[in-house]
Amino acid sequence: MRPYLATFRRDLRFAVRHGADTAVVLAFFVVAVVLFPLGIGPAAGTLAVIAPGVVWVAALLATLLSLDRLFAADFEDGTVDLFLTGRNSLLLIVLAKCAAHWLTTGLPLIALSPVLAAMLHLPAAGYVMLALGLLLGTPVLTLLGAVGAALVLGARRGGVLVAILVLPLYIPVLIFGVLSVDAVIHAADPWPHILLLGAALLAGLVIAPPAAVVALRSAAE
């Protein structure tokens, strides 16, 4: 376990020492959400209807913004070569990096979401479900994002490319995340949607790391 814990700790250390990188992502999340009341007016009724969707879309975009720090620097300076030629499981290294990424991106987004939801007049019933959906959904965003981030290594304008590659894959997470909040607001059953988010997380845990490993290998060629 030691190599993977060391990789996890190293990436956490980066987030701590380069706090600005994390702060920029969170600031983007806040600014993106704040634009909506400004753009469509402060009517509480309208905002409450769009609140779950706005928070979720902003969370997708904020995650997208943070993806380039997952592999790009390690690719540039040859650390990926070190991973590839070493004796450790690349799969677990990718998982360790994803865990550190989620802890420094997804978790702060979840912590901020109630504040933004309050600003958008989300009905009180929706808060817990929004946080629960994000808790299951943001790791999926990280995992799918890792595949995209690994695929665009070495490409010019990788940031734009990764958006085009990854955003379509985020759509199911967005839909089930928003539906679960809508359901609980309208006193319907949110659990099918939450269970589907959980299924997406399990599928992502199984499918995304091997795909990212293949992408890293081909990027190093």
Place this chain on the structure above:
Amino acid sequence: MISLSVESLACVRGGRAVFGGLGFEAAGGDAIELRGPNGAGKSSLLRLLAGLLPPAAGAVVWTGGAETSRPALTYCGHRDPVKAWLTVREHLAWWRDLEGNGDIEAAAGAMGIAPLLEVAGGLLSAGQRRRLALTRLALAETPVWLLDEPAVSLDENGVALLTAMIGRHRARGGLIVVATHQAAGLPDARTVTLGHDAPDGAAVP
């Protein structure tokens, strides 16, 4: 004892044949110096040996290691995996956790960077960064070292320390393949020449 056999190896990069029909053998204790002009494929050959590139033809066969396919190896490319935000000691601790059990202080001493242990990677000079990258070799203690121009930006003392480290590794039965342009090579190293008029039959077919 580890041994390496390269059999009619060919390398194609971006549709262009870099070298072909390359063959040589090496065993534990040997040092192979790859020489040839820029673009002759020295770095590509090292990446082939490291398993980072698939061969276009031919084979790289390792025998005698604990594993059937590729032995434990340390590949030092031309880029230094040094982070501006980690200190020298943190780099060494991370590499040790990643691939070895070596002693950090001793390894730092082997490349003469012991006084720099608490300095951040971003403050190192190019030569110091290189020394730090090469310190990985002393930490990992793998039987095979693949070095791509390891002496670039090292001062005389750095080259001497590197040569001494390579000597100790060979004495332990380690195998070294090094791409180099340095006129003064390693003592009793075998030379494999790549390029158009290569005597080793490594010319592009």
